[in-house]
Amino acid sequence: MLPCRAMSSRAGRIALDAMGGDHGAAAAVAAAAEVSRTTTIDIALCGVPEAIARELAKHEHVAARIEIVAASQVIGMDEKPREAIAAKPDASLCVATKLLRDGEAAALVSAGSTGALVLAASEWVEKIRGIERAGLAAVHPTPQRGRNRDRFALLLDVGATVHCRPKDLLFFAYMGHAYASRISRVERPTIGLLNMGTEETKGGETLVAAHRLLRADPRLNFIGNIEGNDIPLGKADVVVCEGLVGNVALKMAEGVSELFKNLGRWAFKQSLGWKLGLMLLSSGLRRIKDLTDYSEYGGAPLLGFAQPILKAHGRSGPRAIANAIKVAAKAARDGVCGEIAMSVAAFEAEDRQHALVGE
Amino acid sequence: MLPCRAMSSRAGRIALDAMGGDHGAAAAVAAAAEVSRTTTIDIALCGVPEAIARELAKHEHVAARIEIVAASQVIGMDEKPREAIAAKPDASLCVATKLLRDGEAAALVSAGSTGALVLAASEWVEKIRGIERAGLAAVHPTPQRGRNRDRFALLLDVGATVHCRPKDLLFFAYMGHAYASRISRVERPTIGLLNMGTEETKGGETLVAAHRLLRADPRLNFIGNIEGNDIPLGKADVVVCEGLVGNVALKMAEGVSELFKNLGRWAFKQSLGWKLGLMLLSSGLRRIKDLTDYSEYGGAPLLGFAQPILKAHGRSGPRAIANAIKVAAKAARDGVCGEIAMSVAAFEAEDRQHALVGE
Numbered sequence: 037m038l039p040c041r042a043m044s045s046r047a048g049r050i051a052l053d054a055m056g057g058d059h060g061a062a063a064a065v066a067a068a069a070e071v072s073r074t075t076t077i078d079i080a081l082c083g084v085p086e087a088i089a090r091e092l093a094k095h096e097h098v099a100a101r102i103e104i105v106a107a108s109q110v111i112g113m114d115e116k117p118r119e120a121i122a123a124k125p126d127a128s129l130c131v132a133t134k135l136l137r138d139g140e141a142a143a144l145v146s147a148g149s150t151g152a153l154v155l156a157a158s159e160w161v162e163k164i165r166g167i168e169r170a171g172l173a174a175v176h177p178t179p180q181r182g183r184n185r186d187r188f189a190l191l192l193d194v195g196a197t198v199h200c201r202p203k204d205l206l207f208f209a210y211m212g213h214a215y216a217s218r219i220s221r222v223e224r225p226t227i228g229l230l231n232m233g234t235e236e237t238k239g240g241e242t243l244v245a246a247h248r249l250l251r252a253d254p255r256l257n258f259i260g261n262i263e264g265n266d267i268p269l270g271k272a273d274v275v276v277c278e279g280l281v282g283n284v285a286l287k288m289a290e291g292v293s294e295l296f297k298n299l300g301r302w303a304f305k306q307s308l309g310w311k312l313g314l315m316l317l318s319s320g321l322r323r324i325k326d327l328t329d330y331s332e333y334g335g336a337p338l339l340g341f342a343q344p345i346l347k348a349h350g351r352s353g354p355r356a357i358a359n360a361i362k363v364a365a366k367a368a369r370d371g372v373c374g375e376i377a378m379s380v381a382a383f384e385a386e387d388r389q390h391a392l393v394g395e
Numbered sequence: 396m397l398p399c400r401a402m403s404s405r406a407g408r409i410a411l412d413a414m415g416g417d418h419g420a421a422a423a424v425a426a427a428a429e430v431s432r433t434t435t436i437d438i439a440l441c442g443v444p445e446a447i448a449r450e451l452a453k454h455e456h457v458a459a460r461i462e463i464v465a466a467s468q469v470i471g472m473d474e475k476p477r478e479a480i481a482a483k484p485d486a487s488l489c490v491a492t493k494l495l496r497d498g499e500a501a502a503l504v505s506a507g508s509t510g511a512l513v514l515a516a517s518e519w520v521e522k523i524r525g526i527e528r529a530g531l532a533a534v535h536p537t538p539q540r541g542r543n544r545d546r547f548a549l550l551l552d553v554g555a556t557v558h559c560r561p562k563d564l565l566f567f568a569y570m571g572h573a574y575a576s577r578i579s580r581v582e583r584p585t586i587g588l589l590n591m592g593t594e595e596t597k598g599g600e601t602l603v604a605a606h607r608l609l610r611a612d613p614r615l616n617f618i619g620n621i622e623g624n625d626i627p628l629g630k631a632d633v634v635v636c637e638g639l640v641g642n643v644a645l646k647m648a649e650g651v652s653e654l655f656k657n658l659g660r661w662a663f664k665q666s667l668g669w670k671l672g673l674m675l676l677s678s679g680l681r682r683i684k685d686l687t688d689y690s691e692y693g694g695a696p697l698l699g700f701a702q703p704i705l706k707a708h709g710r711s712g713p714r715a716i717a718n719a720i721k722v723a724a725k726a727a728r729d730g731v732c733g734e735i736a737m738s739v740a741a742f743e744a745e746d747r748q749h750a751l752v753g754e
Contacts, residue, residue, distance in 0.1 A: 116594075179657070195591055198599035232554055232642035235475075239639060240557035264646025268654045280598060281643050283591035284636075287623030288644040292651040295627045298538065303676065313675030316668045 049078030049103075050364050051141035054088055055110040055128035056148020057357070058350050061087045064147065067357035069095035072102050077365045080105045080141055082132035107131035113350055117151030121159065129153065133160045136343050143364035145335065147348035147357055154196050154338060162342040164373065166380040170340035171208045172196040172279070172347065173215065174286050178270030186220040189267055190274045191230075194286050196338065197279035202245035205229070205276050209256055210379040211339035212274030218370045219337075219363060220273075228262035228272030230281060236261065242278070250276070255379055335360035337367065339376065344368050408437030408462075409723050410500035413447050414469040414487035415507020416716070417709050420446045423506065426716035428454035431461050436724045439464045439500055441491035466490035472709055476510030480518065488512065492519045495702045502723035504694065506707035506716055513555050513697060521701040523732065525739040529699035530567040531555040531638070531706065532574065533645050537629030545579040548626055549633045550589075553645050555697065556638035561604035564588070564635050568615055569738040570698035571633030577729045578696075578722060579632070587621035587631030589640060595620065601637075609635070614738055694719035696726065698735065703727050 054064040065088055068079045073096060081088050082105045089104065109124040111117075121130065129148050133156040135141035144161070146153050154172065163170070173192035180187050190212050197204065209227045216225035229247055231239040236247045238261060250258040262271050264285055277285070303310045335348040335356070344367035348360040367373070413423040424447055427438045432455060440447050441464045448463065468483040480489065488507050492515040494500035503520070505512050513531065522529070532551035539546050549571050556563065568586045575584035588606055590598040595606045597620060609617040621630050623644055636644070663673050694707040694715070703726035707719040726732070 177654075179654070198591070230643055232557070232639050243639075264643040264648075265650030265653065267647060268650040277643075280591050280602075281640050284589055284623040284640050285643050285647040288626060288647050289623075289651045291624030291627035292648045294624065295536075295538070296655055309675045310678075313672040316672030316675070 047139055048142050048368070049080055049140075050361050050368075051080045051082060051105075051132040051135040051144045052357075052361065053129045053132045053144070053146035053148055054081045054083030055107070056146045056153075057348065057352050058113065058147075059353060060110075061091045063352060063354050063357055065091035066095055066354035067361060068102055069097035070354060070358050071361045072098040075362065075365070077101065077361060079103070079361065080132070080135055082107050082135070083128040084108065084110070105131055105135065111149055111152050113149050115149065115152070117149060117155050120149070120152055121155050129156050130160075133157060136161050136345075141343075142368040143344040143346070145346045145348060145357065145360045145364050147335075147350055147352045147360075149350075150195065150347055153345070153347055157338060157341055157345055161345065163340055164342055164377045164380055166384050167207055167340045167376075169193075169200060169204045169207075170196045170338055171204075171211050172336065172338050173212065174282070174336045176267055176275075176286065176289060178268060181270050181273075186222070189270060189272060190216055190220075191267065191277065191282055191286060192275070192339065193277065193279040194282035194336075195279045199280065200242065200278045202242055202249055205242070205246035205278070206249045206253065206383065207340070207376075207380055208276045209250055209253075209258070209274065210376050210383075211337075212276065213256055214372045214375040214379070215337055215339065215367070216273050218372045218375065219367060222273050224257040225273035226259045226271075227256050227274045227276060228259055228266065230267070230275050230277035230285070231261035231263065234261045234263065246276075253383070255382070335363060337363075337372075339373075342373055342377070344372055405437070405439075405499050407501050407727070408439055408499075409720050409727075410439045410441060410464075410491040410494040410503045411716075411720065412488045412491045412503070412505035412507050413440045413442030414466070415505045416707065416711050417472065417506075418712060419469075420450045422711060422713050422716055424450035425454055425713035426720060427461055428456035429713060429717050430720045431457040434721065434724070436460065436720060438462070438720065439491070439494055441466050441494070442487040443467065443469070464490055464494065470508055470511050472508050474508065474511070476508060476514050479508070479511055480514050488515050489519075492516060495520050495704075500702075501727040502703040502705070504705045504707060504716065504719045504723050506694075506709055506711045506719075508709075509554065509706055512704070512706055516697060516700055516704050520704065522699055523701055523736045523739055525743050526566050526699045526735075528552075528559060528563045528566075529555045529697055530563075530570050531695065531697050532571065533641070533695045535626055535634075535645065535648060537627060540629050540632075545581070548629060548631060549575055549579075550626065550636065550641055550645060551634070551698065552636065552638040553641035553695075554638045558639065559601065559637045561601055561608055564601070564605035564637070565608045565612065565742065566699070566735075566739055567635045568609055568612075568617070568633065569735050569742075570696075571635065572615055573731045573734040573738070574696055574698065574726070575632045577731045577734065578726060581632050583616040584632035585618045585630075586615050586633045586635060587618055587625065589626070589634050589636035589644070590620035590622065593620045593622065605635075612742070614741070694722060696722075696731075698732075701732055701736070703731055 078101050085106050107128040109127040111120045111127045137160040171193040174194045175188040192208050216222045335346040338345040346360045346364045437460050444465050466487040468486040470479045470486045496519040530552040533553045534547040537548050551567050575581045694705040697704040705719045705723045
């Protein structure tokens with residue numbers, strides 16, 4: 037019995053790329069130590085053993101819950117993903133990803149290069165049957181909504197694809213639905229299709245066909261096309277889009293927030309009155325910062341694979357990575373990927389049936 | 396000689412859709428009256444004569460510079476563009492647009508439905524030879540940049556197209572270049588291609604091919620791919636994109652600004668300290684408002700036609716429409732459309748030559 041139990045414990049753990057992200061091993065190891073102390077989550081810390089051991093020594097942790105899995109190489113944030121994956125098969129990211137392939141871990145967390153993570157996952161992690169394209173999700177802050185305790189909307193895809201087939205967009209909706217209902221605990225999350233107009237005839241062939249698929253699906257709470265301004269205003273819990281559109285929209289929003297922050301910094305230096313005004317507002321501004329603080333959100337999921345994969349922001353500190361680890365564990369435990377697989381299988385079965393009837 | 400001079404005066408004037416926009420004849424007529432008093436621009440006020448006359452009576456104006464051109468119908472902001480244009484051939488927008496076709500006006504201004512304007516222009520205004528797809532531009536506020544006195548970037552297309560050919564994107568760059576250099580007086584405006592990464596291999600076939608065309612063109616100051624966050628930070632004077640992407644990005648930015656404004660309003664009501672803080676900041680906030688105030692910008696051009704067409708914001712008051720009229724007159728006088736035509740012709744000639752050499 038023992039080897040079996042040991043195996044199942046290994047299989048339930050989280051593979052953590054301990055070298056990825058701007059803060060490298062320092063942030064990842066601090067996060068793992070904290071999670072090991074405060075939860076029962078097992079973690080495989082993948083990276084250069086000496087660097088990890090050095091960092092581990094700085095933190096209290098439950099040694100039994102942490103295993104170091106050696107990797108001799110590191111993929112930098114600025115390396116070209118395809119070349120890096122090919123040149124560094126023993127990079128921490130590759131080693132961590134292969135733990136999923138080998139049944140040695142249940143989910144993956146990395147704060148490293150997004151492009152490299154998407155490629156590594158595509159290379160070594162099994163896709164859900166029927167899904168051709170993975171969807172990278174991102175969260176965008178919104179005002180509080182009654183039905184959704186989380187103050188953000190899930191936007192996908194934001195860069196794993198460029199253009200998609202209508203069916204891919206439907207599958208993104210399944211992914212978002214499963215994630216929002218199981219991780220954010222939103223009942224029947226609203227799904228919007230990001231478009232350049234609310235009429236169902238808008239946006240070209242792909243979006244028109246996707247609209248039809250989404251509307252016809254009883255599994256989804258589809259609210260129709262939504263426009264860019266509807267995202268930050270919180271009109272939908274899940275926003276479905278092609279990767280090019282989602283990526284540009286997300287970064288545009290980041291840029292506008294940045295512009296507002298720069299204006300604040302500039303105003304602070306301009307006059308005593310403005311400085312005083314900003315100081316009086318500081319608790320309010322802190323609340324905005326909390327609202328837009330990615331470290332609260334525990335990373336963005338890369339969905340479409342048989343196991344959960346969480347991409348933490350490159351700038352993540354220990355708190356953000358710890359949140360990502362907890363979300364990854366929750367996603368594995370609560371069967372997010374299984375629900376997506378079931379929705380896709382049901383759609384494909386109906387589709388085959390329709391095709392048969394059509395004949 | 397007289398008829399000839401009369402003809403040329405009529406030909407140089409601005410056709411104004413006097414019924415379009417949220418404020419209808421009131422705003423358009425007030426704008427026309429103000430422009431007639433303060434400039435030498437001639438205006439054809441197209442709309443329901445009684446409504447126009449009633450509004451005109453409220454304002455001082457130079458009667459010789461304003462002519463009422465009768466239109467019996469009005470296209471509402473919420474009507475479906477294609478159906479509205481077909482059902483209302485005598486709508487103010489249609490009548491105004493046909494003045495361009497008939498050589499009775501040099502440029503068109505409307506604050507009415509964008510969709511209807513794009514369709515009316517496509518129906519009745521000559522496209523520049525070689526251009527298949529018009530580009531609807533929008534302005535986005537940016538920080539001040541040394542070389543550009545205008546504090547905005549020009550983004551196109553934002554909704555006249557969905558997807559484009561690489562050549563269409565090149566032509567959008569010509570349009571933006573001509574507009575930025577002749578209207579905003581930017582010397583060698585920087586052109587960025589909106590993409591999901593800065594590498595030239597990003598974004599799929601169309602964007603990769605467009606990148607190649609843009610880079611190879613000596614007429615353009617192409618700075619490469621830019622990402623969504625680069626737009627509000629002012630990295631490029633002209634941002635080139637397909638309509639679906641541009642539309643979503645622009646509206647996303649509007650939504651984020653809206654979110655910040657809502658937070659401000661909310662903060663004002665929360666505590667005396669915050670209220671006081673916002674009051675101390677009011678002059679700074681007013682400056683932000685000025686910066687993001689579309690009425691400063693005089694509307695967004697619809698480019699690709701042989702004559703300038705300006706779309707004023709639907710919410711435009713007299714000041715915004717007056718600015719749009721002045722910009723339209725400047726665009727007509729300074730040959731914006733002629734420059735675009737020359738760039739397209741030069742490209743097509745080189746392209747033919749390359750094709751010949753290729754044979």
